[in-house]
Amino acid sequence: MTESRVIEFDASAYSLLAIQKACHRFTNKASFEVSPVVRDGASFVRVSLSLLAEKNESELTLLVQQLNNEVLDQQLREQVREQTAPVRNLILAYAFSRTGLIAPDGAPPAA
């Protein structure tokens, strides 16, 4: 029988997207079900994970630890992305401005 476990993340500390991305990174090892839940007025993100192959309890614990760290990383990435979105768009627009790959809205790309 394959091992499975349910863990919950506090939705005020972690975004749904960060948790989904973290789960995706381990889809070669486990299957995941991610769902938002509200309990006693507080929001959580519940993750049910089941190992794809038969492994023991300690391997499942290791995967949960790795997932926890990955969620932290993904949340940090989101912070960077949020803070740098305007300048990122400016840089990319400038970088590709002479290639003809970027056209003003509604206009055909440059020949």
Next chain:
Amino acid sequence: MSQFEPIEFFNTQRADVIARYALLPFNFTALDGTRYVVTNLAGEYILLEREVLQRLVSGALCAEDPLYADLRARQFLADEHSKMAPDLLAIKVRTRNEHLANWTGLHMFVLTLRCDHSCPYCQVSRQSENTAAFDLSREHAEKAVALTLRSPNPAIKIEFQGGESFLNFELLKFVVLTAEEANRRLGQPKDLKFIVATNLTVATDEMLDFCAQHEIGISTSLDGPRDLHNKNRPRPGADSYERTIRGIAKVRQRLGRRSVSALMTTTEASLSRAHDIVDEYVAQDFGGIFLRPLSPYGFALKTRFFRAYNAERWLQFYDEALDYVIELNRKGLEFQEYYASTILTKMLTCKDPGYVDLRSPAGIGMAGVIYNYDGTVYASDEARMLAEMNDTTFQLGTVEDSFETLYTNETFLQAVDETFAYSAPMCTDCAFEPWCGADPVFHWRQHQDMVGRKPESEFCQRNMHIFRGLISRMEKDPFVRRLFTRWAHTC
């Protein structure tokens, strides 16, 4: 009066209080248990401990932090001393992507599928030497030349492929002369170059003289020492190695020392021979070696050669060979591993060498295109190998089609769109993305999906391991850092 501002001018931020800075876009990926590789949009990297990374993101770094100046100099953050940072970063990103506007530069012509070898891993079906049924026709070749010169790229390379290219030497001559003549007639002639992929076993003096006259480069195959090469590449007489080595010497004599390069294929038998293979390349006076795994196409797959080893085993082989190459350099020999050099150029300079498998969006069609022996046109060499297995997903059309029709092919556009690593799942968050690429044909073959499932992707596994390995080696050893910096600037 001094022509320089006094030092106080540059120290407007107190070193011991939290600095006022804005983050510039970057990604990070764990290198080991405590450190992260952090890359900016232009692919420049810095290593940070987790704690420093968190302070950086939360705006809590002081100007006196040891890494603050480095982070500013490499455009991970901008403060009042670096108002030009976004512009500088944009120029670097533009430089790195300038090849995109040029469109297709590499045009491969499959002159024939005939070959004198019967390599079990060969990626195109071997055919008899004596039938012209698998030769490209003159009519198709002429149309392929016209399509080639229609590309807006100012630098065009025509690469002859096979089978064994020299078995259809008359057509090779025809293509070279036709392309040169058509190029001369262009309002703005292109920088036109030729290269022929050949095992050299049937190359004659006449062929090599023609190559010398038209400055045609030679790319041959050398799998390692005699026993390994002959085992991998059987032919009548079991003398492939002897003929190839004689051919290399002859080419150098007639065309010059640098006119011939060699590629090797890693079979299961190669895996325990890393040192022997490198030694063979050194003995044959090559300046380096390109270590590459088998691809999951053609006979390699049919005969289960491809599954003879997995990515993990190939990476052990790669690491062993790379470490050996480094040791040879430490002893004074100048010798490169070219895949590492290609990646290091992306890591340590603003240039992109344009290696097809490490381009984003994918290099298929945009970097190279292949005109097959039967007049069909494919988006890459791997795409025509896939077609040999009855999967024509990546066929752009035929040489009868117009340039516009070929390059507005729906599957091709879909592949380009979906393989922009910047927006692919997992790649978008990966610090290695600026150095990596997309290989839609590989992933299509593996997952029936052009993007592929990255957690299971051998392409991803292989490249992530190599990226981490190159950085770790540089961080551990100043000699390797100097060596890798040299490699990065020679690519």
